[in-house]
Amino acid sequence: MTFWGGGRACIGFKFSQLEMKVVLAELLAAFSFEEAGKPIAWNIGEAIYPTIGQCSTRPEFPMKVTALKPASFTETTG
Ligand code: HEM
Numbered sequence: 001m002t003f004w005g006g007g008r009a010c011i012g013f014k015f016s017q018l019e020m021k022v023v024l025a026e027l028l029a030a031f032s033f034e035e036a037g038k039p040i041a042w043n044i045g046e047a048i049y050p051t052i053g054q055c056s057t058r059p060e061f062p063m064k065v066t067a068l069k070p071a072s073f074t075e076t077t078g
Pocket of ligand 1 (some may be wrong): 008013062
């Protein structure tokens with residue numbers, strides 16, 4: 001992801017990174033993420049983006065997402 005640089009660079013850079021970390025921390029605590037086994041290619045654009053294979057132009061990165069048991073459930077049941 002780009003925030004550009006120089007004198008007019010994004011003033012929300014660190015703030016939005018912090019927001020992304022908060023969202024990621026919540027998601028990683030609640031779900032497990034695994035690759036779906038598709039061939040992922042990384043493409044250069046204004047921002048680097050993934051596609052399935054080299055021919056697709058649509059940004060995509062399929063994953064297997066599994067809900068984790070809530071911590072309170074495992075704590076009470078061992
Ligand atoms: C994922 C989130 C964000 C991305 C990808 C992003 C990206 C950018 C980019 C590319 C620029 C142009 C920089 C340039 O011309 O060199 C910019 C400018 C700016 N951004 Fe962001 N931004 C994000 C979030 C935010 C947030 C959360 C704020 C405010 C809280 C913000 C405030 C600004 C302001 C005020 C400018 C203009 C700076 C200037 O012209 O001096 N941005 N941003």
